[in-house]
Each structure stands twice: as C-alpha cells, then as structure tokens.
Amino acid sequence: MLSPVDHREGPDLSRRVSPREAGADDERVTIRDVAARAGVSATTVSRVIKGDYPVAQSTRTRVLRAMRELDYVLNVHARALSGASTKMVAFVLDDVTGPSFAYVAKGVEQQATAEGRLCMVCTTHGDPARELAVVEAMREQRADAVILVGGGSLDDTYRERMSHFAHALDKAGSRLVLCGRPPLGDDVPTTVVEYDNEGGAYAMTSHLLSQGHRRIALVGASTPDDLSTTKLDRVRGFERAHESFGVPYDPDLVIPAYFGRADGYAATRRLIALGAEFTAVFAATDMVAIGVLAALREAGIRVPEDVSLAGYDDIPFAADLTPALTTVHVPTEELGRTAVRLALNREERQHVVLGTHIVVRDSVRPPGRNMVR
Amino acid sequence: MLSPVDHREGPDLSRRVSPREAGADDERVTIRDVAARAGVSATTVSRVIKGDYPVAQSTRTRVLRAMRELDYVLNVHARALSGASTKMVAFVLDDVTGPSFAYVAKGVEQQATAEGRLCMVCTTHGDPARELAVVEAMREQRADAVILVGGGSLDDTYRERMSHFAHALDKAGSRLVLCGRPPLGDDVPTTVVEYDNEGGAYAMTSHLLSQGHRRIALVGASTPDDLSTTKLDRVRGFERAHESFGVPYDPDLVIPAYFGRADGYAATRRLIALGAEFTAVFAATDMVAIGVLAALREAGIRVPEDVSLAGYDDIPFAADLTPALTTVHVPTEELGRTAVRLALNREERQHVVLGTHIVVRDSVRPPGRNMVR
DNA sequence: CATACCGTAGACACCGGTTTCTACACCTGC
DNA sequence: GCAGGTGTAGAAACCGGTGTCTACGGTATG
Numbered sequence: 001m002l003s004p005v006d007h008r009e010g011p012d013l014s015r016r017v018s019p020r021e022a023g024a025d026d027e028r029v030t031i032r033d034v035a036a037r038a039g040v041s042a043t044t045v046s047r048v049i050k051g052d053y054p055v056a057q058s059t060r061t062r063v064l065r066a067m068r069e070l071d072y073v074l075n076v077h078a079r080a081l082s083g084a085s086t087k088m089v090a091f092v093l094d095d096v097t098g099p100s101f102a103y104v105a106k107g108v109e110q111q112a113t114a115e116g117r118l119c120m121v122c123t124t125h126g127d128p129a130r131e132l133a134v135v136e137a138m139r140e141q142r143a144d145a146v147i148l149v150g151g152g153s154l155d156d157t158y159r160e161r162m163s164h165f166a167h168a169l170d171k172a173g174s175r176l177v178l179c180g181r182p183p184l185g186d187d188v189p190t191t192v193v194e195y196d197n198e199g200g201a202y203a204m205t206s207h208l209l210s211q212g213h214r215r216i217a218l219v220g221a222s223t224p225d226d227l228s229t230t231k232l233d234r235v236r237g238f239e240r241a242h243e244s245f246g247v248p249y250d251p252d253l254v255i256p257a258y259f260g261r262a263d264g265y266a267a268t269r270r271l272i273a274l275g276a277e278f279t280a281v282f283a284a285t286d287m288v289a290i291g292v293l294a295a296l297r298e299a300g301i302r303v304p305e306d307v308s309l310a311g312y313d314d315i316p317f318a319a320d321l322t323p324a325l326t327t328v329h330v331p332t333e334e335l336g337r338t339a340v341r342l343a344l345n346r347e348e349r350q351h352v353v354l355g356t357h358i359v360v361r362d363s364v365r366p367p368g369r370n371m372v373r
Numbered sequence: 374m375l376s377p378v379d380h381r382e383g384p385d386l387s388r389r390v391s392p393r394e395a396g397a398d399d400e401r402v403t404i405r406d407v408a409a410r411a412g413v414s415a416t417t418v419s420r421v422i423k424g425d426y427p428v429a430q431s432t433r434t435r436v437l438r439a440m441r442e443l444d445y446v447l448n449v450h451a452r453a454l455s456g457a458s459t460k461m462v463a464f465v466l467d468d469v470t471g472p473s474f475a476y477v478a479k480g481v482e483q484q485a486t487a488e489g490r491l492c493m494v495c496t497t498h499g500d501p502a503r504e505l506a507v508v509e510a511m512r513e514q515r516a517d518a519v520i521l522v523g524g525g526s527l528d529d530t531y532r533e534r535m536s537h538f539a540h541a542l543d544k545a546g547s548r549l550v551l552c553g554r555p556p557l558g559d560d561v562p563t564t565v566v567e568y569d570n571e572g573g574a575y576a577m578t579s580h581l582l583s584q585g586h587r588r589i590a591l592v593g594a595s596t597p598d599d600l601s602t603t604k605l606d607r608v609r610g611f612e613r614a615h616e617s618f619g620v621p622y623d624p625d626l627v628i629p630a631y632f633g634r635a636d637g638y639a640a641t642r643r644l645i646a647l648g649a650e651f652t653a654v655f656a657a658t659d660m661v662a663i664g665v666l667a668a669l670r671e672a673g674i675r676v677p678e679d680v681s682l683a684g685y686d687d688i689p690f691a692a693d694l695t696p697a698l699t700t701v702h703v704p705t706e707e708l709g710r711t712a713v714r715l716a717l718n719r720e721e722r723q724h725v726v727l728g729t730h731i732v733v734r735d736s737v738r739p740p741g742r743n744m745v746r
Numbered sequence: 747c748a749t750a751c752c753g754t755a756g757a758c759a760c761c762g763g764t765t766t767c768t769a770c771a772c773c774t775g776c
Numbered sequence: 777g778c779a780g781g782t783g784t785a786g787a788a789a790c791c792g793g794t795g796t797c798t799a800c801g802g803t804a805t806g
Contacts, residue, residue: 028545030762041786046764056784071541073512077459078762080450081791091494096482097475097689105469109496118510121464121494123482137491139446168444172401261693290693316470320634320663322695403792414756419794429754451792454761 029070038066049074080142089340090120090138092131093149099287099315100332104149104179107336115344117144128153135165139172145191145343147177149336154227163188175343179335182229183351192351193339197230200328200356201237202244204282204310207326207358209245212366213280213308215253219267219292220284223256231259234284234312253278257288264291272299279307279367286311286318286327293321308364324361331355402443411439422447453515462713463493463511465504466522472660472688473705477522477552480709488717490517501526508538512545518564518716520550522709527600536561548716552708555602556724565724566712570603573701573729574610575617577655577683580699580731582618585739586653586681588626592640592665593657596629604632607657607685626651630661637664645672652680652740659684659691659700666694681737697734704728 031049035042040059047053048063055063066072080086089112093101105121112119120143124131131148138146146169152162163184166176170189177191184190208216218238222231235254242249253276257263264283268291271278281296283289289311296303303309304323311318311327318325331354342348404422408415413432420426421436428436439445453459462485466474478494485492493516497504504521511519519542525535536557539549543562550564557563581589591611595604608627615622626649630636637656641664644651654669656662662684669676676682677696684691684700691698704727715721 028762032762042763043765043786044784047785050764054783059784073509073541075454075515075762076513077450077453077515078791079764081448081454081762081793082764083791084764086450096469096478099472102470102475105494106496109469109494113496118514119494121478121482121492123479123486136446140449141491142448142450168446290690294693317663317690317693320667320690321693401792404794405792415793416757416795417755420755423794427753432754448792451761452794454763454792455794456761457794 029072030075031072034063034066034070034072037070038062085144086142087116088118088120088141088143089145089147089343090122090134090141090143091147091149092122092124092134092138094126095123096121099317100313100330101149103332104336104339107333107338108147108340109336110333111337111340115340117340117344128155128158132158132161132165135162135176139165139168139174142172143174145175145177145340147179147336147339147343148181149179149339150181150230152178152181152229154229159184166190175346177339177343179339180230190350191339191342193335193342193354194352195330195335195354196356197233198237198240200312200330200358201234201282202241203237203356203358204312204326204328205238205241206244207360208280208282208308208310208364209241209247211280211308211364214247214367215250215278216280216282217253217255217271217276217278218249218282218284219255219257219264219271220259220288221254221256223258226258231284238282252276257284259285259288261287261291261294264288265295266291268292268295269299272296272301280310280364281307282310282312284312286313286315286325289318289325289327290321293325304363304365305368308367310364314359318359319361321363323363326361326364327359329357329359402445403448404445407436407439407443407445410443411435458517459515460489461491461493461514461516462518462520462716463495463507463514463516464520464522465495465497465507465511467499468496469494472690473686473703474522476705477709477712480706480711481520481713482709483706484710484713488713490713490717501528501531505531505534505538508535508549512538512541512547515545516547518548518550518713520552520709520712520716521554522552522712523554523603525551525554525602527602532557539563548719550712550716552712553603563723564712564715566708566715566727567725568703568708568727569729570606571610571613573685573703573731574607574655575614576610576729576731577685577699577701578611578614579617580733581653581655581681581683581737582614582620584653584681584737587620587740588623588651589653589655590626590628590644590649590651591622591655591657592628592630592637592644593632593661594627594629596631599631604657611655625649630657632658632661634660634664634667637661638668639664641665641668642672645669645674653683653737654680655683655685657685659686659688659698662691662698662700663694666698677736677738678741681740683731683737687732691732692734694736696736699734699737700732702730702732 031045032042035045040063044055044059045063047055048060091105091108095101109119122134124134135146166184166188169176175191179193180195183192221235255267257267281292283292289309293303293309296307301307311325314327314329318327334354338352342350404418405415408418413436417428417432418436420428421433464481468474482492495507497507508519539557539561542549548564552566553568556565594608628640630640654665656665662682666676666682669680674680684698687700687702691700707727711725715723
C-alpha cells in the first residue's frame with residue numbers, strides 16, 4: 001500500500017503528467033516501487049532479479065524482502081521490449097482434439113517447459129489462410145519458435161508466403177519448425193521434423209500382403225481438394241509395397257477420403273454397396289479405421305474373421321477397440337519434443353526423420369475362404 | 374529486400390544514437406522506420422494502425438505502402454507496455470492428452486479466437502505446486518484471463534495462495550476462472566464454471582438401480598491422497614441415488630482409484646480376485662471404464678450379459694467401444710467456451726453450473742441370473 | 747477583418763525493465 | 777601519502793508503441 005510515485009522531488013515538475021491519479025486502487029507495483037521501499041535504485045533491483053551482477057548480500061536481502069512485501073510481479077513485456085527473449089514457443093495445429101495432435105502437443109509442452117519456455121497454442125481447422133494469419137500473429141509476439149504441425153498445403157502462393165515467414169522469423173532470431181510435413185526448400189531456413197509416413201505404410205501393406213491378402217482396400221487417399229503430403233506419402237507406401245511383392249493393386253480399391261471417423265464409415269458403406277471384393281482394409285488413420293469397423297460390423301462383416309483391418313497412427317484407443325487394432329505407430333510425443341529441442345538448440349541437425357513401425361494386434365489375420373461378396 | 378532505414382534525412386541529427394550500427398543485418402523494423410519512409414511522424418503511423426483517429430486518406434495510403442514495403446510487424450510487447458490489453462488468455466490443465474481436457478481446450482481456443490484473443494496453454498500434471506507457479510507466470514504475462522481446468526486441491530495453504538492470486542489478478546484487471554471446480558469462497562473474485570458432477574452420478578446410479586441392479590461397484594472413489602472435488606461429487610451422487618431408492622450400498626464396492634485406464638483395470642482385477650459380488654460397475658470416468666472392461670473381458674465376464682458397465686465423461690470413443698458405453702455426458706466444449714466468455718464479459722453472471730445427462734448405449738442391461746460369483 | 751473552429755499532424759513524455767557508463771568508498775602496494 | 781584496483785551502486789538512455797498536448801493551414805462566423 002505504498003504510494004507508487006516518489007514525491008521527494010519538488011512540487012515544480014511533479015504531478016504534471018500523472019495518469020495514475022485516476023483509479024485510486026489500480027496499484028501495479030513496478031521495479032521502482034520496490035527500489036524505493038528497499039532504499040536502492042531500480043538498477044539494483046533489476047540486478048537482484050537477474051542475478052548476473054554482484055549485489056551485496058545485505059542489499060539483496062532488503063530488496064527481496066521489499067519484493068515480497070509489495071507482491072511484486074515482473075512485467076515480461078517490459079523485459080521483452082528491452083531485448084530479452086520472450087521465452088515463448090508457439091504451436092500451431094489443426095485441431096486440439098485430434099488424438100495424435102494432442103500427443104504432439106504434450107511433447108511440445110514438455111520440452112518447452114524443460115527449456116524454460118511458455119507455450120502458445122493456436123488452431124487453424126485446416127485452413128491455410130488462417131495458418132498464415134496465425135504465424136503472422138506469432139511474429140508479432142516475437143515467439144522464440146513457431147511450430148507447425150500436420151500436413152501442410154502444397155499450394156504455391158501458400159508455400160511462397162510461408163517461405164517468407166521462415167526468412168522473416170530467421171532474421172528476427174526466431175525459427176519456423178515444420179513438424180510432420182516436408183521442407184519448403186533447401187534455401188528456406190526452417191527446422192524440419194518428419195516421421196516416415198511412407199515407410200509405415202509400406203511396412204503395414206507388406207504385413208497384409210505377407211499374410212496372404214491380395215485385395216486390400218485403402219481408405220483415405222487424396223481427394224482432389226486435399227493433396228496433403230501425409231496422404232500422398234501413405235498412398236505411396238501402399239503402392240510401393242505392392243510393387244515389391246509383385247502384386248498389382250486395384251485402383252478401384254484406393255478410396256479418397258478425409259481423415260475422420262465419419263469419412264471411413266461412409267467410404268466403407270459405399271464400398272460394400274458397390275459390391276467391391278476385398279479381404280482387408282488399410283485405413284489411412286485410426287480414426288478412419290474406427291469408422292470402417294463400424295460400417296463393416298453394421299453390414300454383418302466380422303473383423304478379423306471375414307475382413308482384416310489395419311490403421312495408422314496408433315492412437316491410445318487403438319488397443320481398446322474390439323478387436324484390438326493392428327496399426328502403425330507414430331512417435332507423436334517424440335515429434336513434439338524433438339521439434340522444440342532442435343528449434344532452440346540450433347547446433348543440432350535441423351532436419352530429422354523419426355521412424356515408424358507397425359504394432360501387431362488382433363485385427364489382421366490371413367484371409368479365410370469367406371471373402372466378402 | 375528493401376533497405377529498412379530511410380537515409381533521406383540529413384546527417385545532422387541522425388546516427389547520433391544508433392545502437393543499430395553493429396549487426397549489419399539485424400533489421401527489426403520499427404514504427405519510426407515506417408514513419409521515415411512514409412515521410413510522416415511515428416504518431417501518424419500508430420494512428421493508421423489503430424484506426425481510431427482521423428488520418429487523411431492520402432497519408433494513410435503512403436503509410437500502408439511503407440509498412441508493406443518494409444514488412445513491418447507490430448511489437449505486441451511495446452503495445453502491452455503502453456497500457457493496452459495483451460489480448461491473451463491462459464489455460465491451465467493437468468494434461469493435454471486427457472480426452473475431455475482436449476475438448477475443453479477446444480472450447481477455450483474457439484471462444485478466445487472469437488473474442489480476438491490468443492491462447493496460452495500450460496500443463497501441471499496434477500501438481501498443485503506447479504499450478505501455482507504457472508498462475509504466477511501468467512501474472513507476469515498480464516494475461517486477460519487465467520483459466521484453471523479440472524478438480525483442484527482442497528489443501529488449505531493451496532486455497533489460500535490461489536485466493537491471493539485471484540485478488541491480485543482482479544486488481545490487475547485480469548480474472549481467475551475456475552472451470553469444473555468449486556468456488557474458493559464468496560469474497561474471492563473469480564469466475565466459476567462448473568458442471569453438475571453429482572447430478573450426473575445421481576442420474577446414472579438411478580438408471581442402474583431402476584434397471585434392477587442392487588449391487589453396483591463404484592470404481593474411482595477418493596484415495597486418501599487425492600481428495601479432488603470431482604471425485605467427491607461423483608461419489609456423493611452415487612450415494613444419494615441409493616438413498617432415494619432406499620437401497621443400501623455395500624461400502625466394500627466403493628473402490629478408491631485414480632482416473633486412468635490402468636487404475637480401472639487394476640481395481641477390477643482386485644475386485645474379481647476378492648470374489649466380490651456385483652451386477653454392475655459404475656466407473657468414475659470413461660477411461661476407468663475402459664480399464665474395467667478390459668479386466669472383465671480378461672476374466673471371461675461378458676458385458677453387458679454378465680455385468681453392466683457405465684462410465685462418466687462421454688469421451689468421443691465411448692460410442693466405439695464394444696459394447697458402446699453408456700455414460701454421463703459432460704459438456705466439455707461448452708465448459709471451455711463459457712469460461713472464456715464470462716471472464717471477458719464481466720457483466721454476465723460469474724457463476725454458472727452446466728447440466729450433465731446420461732447417454733444410454735449398449736453396456737447396461739437389467740441383471741440376469743448369472744451374477745458374478 | 748478578426749476570431750473561432752475543424753481537420754490533420756508532430757513533439758514529447760510515458761509504460762517498466764535492462765544496460766552502459768560513471769562514481770564513490772575502501773583496500774592494497776610502493 | 778598517493779596511484780591503482782576492486783566491489784558496489786546510481787543516473788540516464790533505450791527498447792517500440794501510445795496518449796496528450798500543441799500547432800498550423802484553411803474555412804466558417806460575427
């Protein structure tokens with residue numbers, strides 16, 4: 001409850017400009033208030049806080065006591081303004097409720113905390129325009145790093161503007177991180193943390209083929225309006241595995257679909273209605289797999305007795321489905337941790353690809369006689 | 374690639390105080406650089422940005438062009454320092470990967486965006502000390518609102534320090550929001566958004582009782598070291614329903630457990646090993662229910678033929694379990710949205726309780742003859 | 747013709763820490 | 777007894793916007 005303004009100075013130049021006078025109790029305590037109470041200068045208080053300059057023990061004690069008594073809280077904006085890092089990383093994703101995104105978020109948060117950073121989260125709902133706007137906002141915030149998660153757009157003007165941001169952030173001492181999406185180009189200063197999308201799809205398709213499946217439906221290929229790199233890579237792995245096994249695949253079994261539960265469900269119903277022949281379904285994500293499972297079950301098709309089912313992502317619930325879902329594990333948490341670590345420790349390699357591997361559970365079996373249709 | 378500094382000005386008063394000279398390419402563009410390029414004062418540029426003061430159209434155009442050419446980015450810290458709101462809300466939760474938390478987060482993010490705010494996320498991993506530290510950090514950030522999600526601690530010194538923060542934030546024009554946890558006291562300036570934990574538990578227990586169940590195991594009661602209010606309320610609903618029905622409940626069937634999948638699993642195995650008699654299990658959360666389900670299945674007990682199972686929270690996967698889980702719906706997204714809305718629009722009521730309701734699916738049936746054991 | 751007013755724009759202090767440069771007391775050494 | 781060093785502390789400029797006060801050209805008014 002100390003007056004925040006020192007009145008020792010003569011009445012001549014005082015009060016003249018004091019916007020403080022209005023609200024009687026708007027008491028924000030500044031470093032100078034602490035200084036006044038401790039009987040030292042603001043400089044000394046600052047030094048006590050930072051601890052990087054010798055301050056006599058007795059002085060330090062007085063200052064600390066004054067801080068406590070006044071309930072002093074540092075103003076990060078003032079600190080940031082005078083050149084210090086903001087100690088903040090920004091994290092941009094499609095949707096917090098995406099089960100894998102949440103785990104990336106956890107990894108980011110974990111590592112950010114470990115490195116003494118706070119964490120901003122922004123969602124884009126898959127809108128590239130909003131993503132660009134959000135990145136711009138992060139430039140205003142002077143974030144230490146801006147982490148973009150999830151498959152990016154391949155649109156040219158989008159890539160160009162994103163490259164611009166990468167350069168701008170770089171010049172400002174910050175960093176653009178692409179997490180789970182491919183680089184923007186060799187000359188663009190970014191940190192890239194990918195995982196082996198194609199390899200996982202290749203491994204899973206190989207697993208299905210080696211179990212004897214010859215007609216595998218892939219649900220979740222690219223739609224004309226969504227050319228996300230994640231999809232492209234997963235489809236490529238699917239194709240490459242067929243080539244390796246010398247097994248041709250039926251293009252009619254490669255079904256474009258978004259990555260939601262409802263999309264898997266709808267696609268499968270359509271597939272069944274069309275009378276397509278298949279012994280296994282490879283869903284491009286576990287969410288899609290859940291939809292596929294529901295549609296199959298509804299049609300009286302048993303999994304895995306009649307049709308095998310594989311997913312992608314290894315979301316936490318994959319193991320709790322009935323049957324437990326065979327899927328591709330993606331190191332989501334590690335993805336987030338790595339993104340932050342690399343962005344803040346620039347001496348490390350700035351492009352890594354994390355491995356994926358298949359997790360065999362109960363939803364895949366060799367095909368029986370009773371092939372669908 | 375435009376030179377960020379305008380050199381037209383005479384050499385008379387320039388360069389005098391220019392710490393910029395050192396690093397050749399550390400080009401941060403300020404409002405004054407824009408002003409120089411547009412041939413106006415910094416004040417005018419500021420007015421063009423804010424748009425709350427008349428600026429001649431021709432001047433505005435010149436300024437906007439200069440901003441574009443220099444790739445000017447506003448500095449939010451400078452703005453925040455000179456009194457403006459930070460346009461940020463902070464969001465503090467246990468764990469981003471908790472399925473219900475993610476939905477609260479989504480609601481918070483949604484509403485924050487709608488109100489032109491950015492969103493900080495911090496996790497505490499259930500540690501009250503860390504929660505206090507995080508709230509302190511948010512005070513430093515001058516966030517417009519600090520939203521605490523999830524059952525809080527009942528510890529006295531914790532409550533006292535949290536009350537202190539509430540008062541401090543209030544004085545600073547900010548707001549502490551308790552989301553899904555009870556008020557700290559009448560004199561503490563907080564916004565409280567709860568949901569009817571007890572009512573949901575009451576409704577679900579009533580549902581089970583009305584189906585004829587008389588021996589219902591409650592998995593997920595309070596442990597001595599975790600007296601979270603969420604648990605307490607759910608147990609109370611369970612008890613109150615029994616009273617209403619005039620059915621005594623067996624205290625041995627009220628099992629303390631944490632809220633994880635593994636906890637439900639372990640508790641159920643213990644229950645079975647002990648030879649407890651029950652026809653239904655009410656899991657205190659859906660995650661617990663998943664563990665319970667796994668343990669029952671492992672023991673050869675069918676759900677719902679042999680034992681009925683009910684959950685709490687209505688997480689997105691509840692409908693995809695086999696059998697689809699009967700559970701209590703919690704309006705998580707609305708919880709998040711409401712929290713932000715009330716905190717930023719202070720004229721509304723600052724304490725609301727959202728409703729919960731049961732969602733009947735396939736995991737509950739009237740008890741058959743073959744009761745366990 | 748002088749005064750008043752309107753629209754527009756600049757000067758300058760200020761927000762709250764940080765940093766550089768300077769200052770002073772005290773001690774050491776010759 | 778004085779030059780030089782060391783430990784500690786303060787004054788003032790600065791970071792980059794914003795608010796307030798003043799100023800100036802031009803038109804409307806008495």
